[in-house]
Amino acid sequence: xxxxxxxxxxxxxxxxxxxxxxxxxxxxxxxxxxxxxxxxxxxxxxxxxxxxxxxxxxxxxxxxxxxxxxxxxxxxxxxxxxxxxxxxxxxxxxxxxxxxxxxxxxxxxxxxxx
Amino acid sequence: xxxxxxxxxxxxxxxxxxxxxxxxxxxxxxxxxxxxxxxxxxxxxxxxxxxxxxxxxxxxxxxxxxxxxxxxxxxxxxxxxxxxxxxxxxxxxxxxxxxxxxxxxxxxxxxxx
Numbered sequence: 272x273x274x275x276x277x278x279x280x281x282x283x284x285x286x287x288x289x290x291x292x293x294x295x296x297x298x299x300x301x302x303x304x305x306x307x308x309x310x311x312x313x314x315x316x317x318x319x320x321x322x323x324x325x326x327x328x329x330x331x332x333x334x335x336x337x338x339x340x341x342x343x344x345x346x347x348x349x350x351x352x353x354x355x356x357x358x359x360x361x362x363x364x365x366x367x368x369x370x371x372x373x374x375x376x377x378x379x380x381x382x383x384x385x
Numbered sequence: 386x387x388x389x390x391x392x393x394x395x396x397x398x399x400x401x402x403x404x405x406x407x408x409x410x411x412x413x414x415x416x417x418x419x420x421x422x423x424x425x426x427x428x429x430x431x432x433x434x435x436x437x438x439x440x441x442x443x444x445x446x447x448x449x450x451x452x453x454x455x456x457x458x459x460x461x462x463x464x465x466x467x468x469x470x471x472x473x474x475x476x477x478x479x480x481x482x483x484x485x486x487x488x489x490x491x492x493x494x495x496x497x498x
Contacts, residue, residue, distance in 0.1 A: 305486045314476055315428065317486040359427060361486075370482055372418065372441060377427040 273298040277360050277376035286385050290347040294360030294376055297341070302366035304336055304343045305373065307359040315359055319345060322366055350383040357381070387411075389479050389490035390459075397496045398467050406462040406493045410479030417460045418478045418487060419452060428476065434460060467497045 274297040284290045292306075303322055307315035321327045321334040321343065333346040343362075347354055357380045361373040390409040398404050410417050419431040430444040434454035445452065449467075454460040464471055474494050478487035 303485065307486075314489040314491050316489070320485040361428075370416070372430040372433055372444070373428075373487065374430070375420075375428040 273301075273362075273374045275360055275362055275374050275376040277358075277379045279377070279379065281380040281382060283382045283384065284350050286350060286352060286383055288350050288383075290350045290354065290381055290383070292345040292347075292358050292360075292379050292381065294343045294345075295341055296343070296360075296362045296374070298362070298364070298374075299338075299341065300364050301341075301362040301374075303363040304334070305361040305363070306332075306334060306345045307361060307375075309357045309359060309378065311356075347381075350381075352383050352385055355382045389414075389477060389488050391477050391490035391493050393493060394491065395494050395496070397498060399498055400468060401466050404464040404467050404471070404495055406464075406475050406477075406495070407459045408462070408477030408479075408490055409459040410477075411488055414479035414481050414488075416480045416482050417454050418480075419460075419462050420476045420478065422474045422476060422492075424473075431462070464495075467495075469497045471495060472497045 276295045278293050306319040308318045309315045319334040321336045327334045331348045335344045357378040359378045360376040392407050417434045420428040422428050432445050432452045433441040449465045451463045474492045476492045477490045480487045
């Protein structure tokens with residue numbers, strides 16, 4: 272059974288702070304890692320993906336991957352109230368693309384208060 | 386590009402009826418996935434299809450649930466003899482197979498009364 276675990280939250284941070292979201296996975300064969308954002312009542316939206324160990328930055332978002340520790344994280348800098356959502360971590364066995372099922376965590380609910 | 390289109394957005398069925406959920410993938414996408422999301426839970430994989438083929442149905446309940454992706458037309462997720470426990474949001478996603486991640490549709494919220 273391939274497990275993806277996320278800190279359950281909810282996570283609450285003030286506007287302008289850094290929000291840190293964490294995820295661990297059980298399958299060492301996982302090659303691709305994704306972060307989706309889901310607003311209440313809406314569908315998941317892909318915001319970051321990472322394939323290699325280290326950091327990947329895109330605007331205010333940074334994804335971090337450590338395959339040895341089977342750990343992936345998402346940092347949101349200068350958090351805004353519009354970042355308030357549930358963040359879903361997902362993993363896949365294909366590298367460089369997405370083929371087959373994604374394994375999702377249960378999500379971490381983030382609230383950014385003004 | 387219209388994105389991944391799902392319909393209906395909301396569906397109410399009485400116990401014992403059939404539910405049909407439709408999904409049209411993005412143009413150029415030949416891979417379709419169905420996921421179910423219960424309240425306060427993550428996304429649970431159900432089935433992965435390509436045109437006229439079921440690739441992975443390991444997440445589908447053994448009874449009452451079926452899926453197809455015909456050569457022409459949308460993918461269909463069919464739930465026969467619905468029960469209250471089937472009430473959930475059902476999301477379809479599509480990909481070209483070469484892109485990172487999926488694109489999700491807006492979902493169908495099924496309520497069984």
